[in-house]
Amino acid sequence: MNNPDASRHTEGRAVVVTGGASGIGKAIAEAFASNGDRVAVLDRSGGAGTIAVDVSDEASVKAAFTEARTQLGSIDILVNSAGLLTESRLEDMSLSMWNETIAVDLTGVFLCCREVVGEMRQQKWGRIINIASQLAIKGGTGLSHYSAAKAGVVGLTKALALESAADNVLVNSIAPGPIETPLVDGISEEWKAAKRAGLPLLRFGQAAEVAPTALLLASDPGGNLYVGQTLGPNSGDVMP
Numbered sequence: 001m002n003n004p005d006a007s008r009h010t011e012g013r014a015v016v017v018t019g020g021a022s023g024i025g026k027a028i029a030e031a032f033a034s035n036g037d038r039v040a041v042l043d044r045s046g047g048a049g050t051i052a053v054d055v056s057d058e059a060s061v062k063a064a065f066t067e068a069r070t071q072l073g074s075i076d077i078l079v080n081s082a083g084l085l086t087e088s089r090l091e092d093m094s095l096s097m098w099n100e101t102i103a104v105d106l107t108g109v110f111l112c113c114r115e116v117v118g119e120m121r122q123q124k125w126g127r128i129i130n131i132a133s134q135l136a137i138k139g140g141t142g143l144s145h146y147s148a149a150k151a152g153v154v155g156l157t158k159a160l161a162l163e164s165a166a167d168n169v170l171v172n173s174i175a176p177g178p179i180e181t182p183l184v185d186g187i188s189e190e191w192k193a194a195k196r197a198g199l200p201l202l203r204f205g206q207a208a209e210v211a212p213t214a215l216l217l218a219s220d221p222g223g224n225l226y227v228g229q230t231l232g233p234n235s236g237d238v239m240p
């Protein structure tokens with residue numbers, strides 16, 4: 001049976017959100033909390049109630065999940081939203097810039113998924129939601145490292161979904177378009193204005209407009225048939 005204990009999985013669930021101190025992760029953490037779930041925020045930038053982590057560091061990830069379990073018990077839902085964005089054309093990119101992006105945006109997702117997937121399979125219920133990017137699909141100038149990392153997240157999501165679905169652990173990704181968060185603060189206003197004008201919706205999204213997609217993927221039964229999918233709240237920028 002796909003849904004052995006429905007009541008347990010609609011509210012009061014234990015949720016971990018990486019990168020939950022800012023932007024999309026913060027909006028997702030707030031949405032789960034409003035739903036009546038119990039949420040632990042893991043982030044590199046601290047703050048009251050935040051569990052400190054560097055998702056690219058194996059020991060740091062282990063310690064943070066140990067602390068999250070102390071607070072929440074076993075974990076039902078993991079949202080991987082921690083990420084960073086730097087820019088350089090490939091011909092000028094240093095190896096350290098490349099490695100940093102792969103380490104945080106891709107290896108970080110691997111390390112955090114590995115912390116929870118065995119436990120979720122044992123409890124026969126789990127949801128993992130990875131925040132990728134539409135640049136996984138379309139690429140971006142000056143963003144070869146970021147586009148490669150996010151395409152890696154989409155591939156990882158599909159492979160882990162295949163490994164886990166039979167145990168009712170559903171793994172999916174969200175590939176947002178441009179969203180107004182601190183991540184895009186550094187980009188010039190000129191570029192943003194031109195980008196907005198080219199979007200079918202003529203505007204960037206807000207983080208709160210991405211969060212309901214995460215709630216949908218985590219919902220039971222609403223999310224039960226999504227396996228290895230990539231959902232695109234993206235103002236119409238990409239139509240796969």
Ligand SMILES: NC(=O)c1ccc[n+]([C@@H]2O[C@H](COP(=O)([O-])OP(=O)(O)OC[C@H]3O[C@@H](n4cnc5c(N)ncnc54)[C@H](O)[C@@H]3O)[C@@H](O)[C@H]2O)c1
Nearest residue numbers: 019022023024044045054055081082083133178179181183
């Ligand atoms: N904003 C966009 O337009 C957009 C579009 C598509 C995808 N995304 C993705 O959405 C996710 C969230 O981005 P955002 O826009 O909310 O950015 P944000 O900068 O507001 O939030 C990212 C969070 O990740 C944390 N973080 C960074 N490196 C970390 C590390 N090594 N360990 C732990 N935490 C770390 C930061 O401290 C921050 O709180 C990212 O994965 C990003 O790539 C963003």
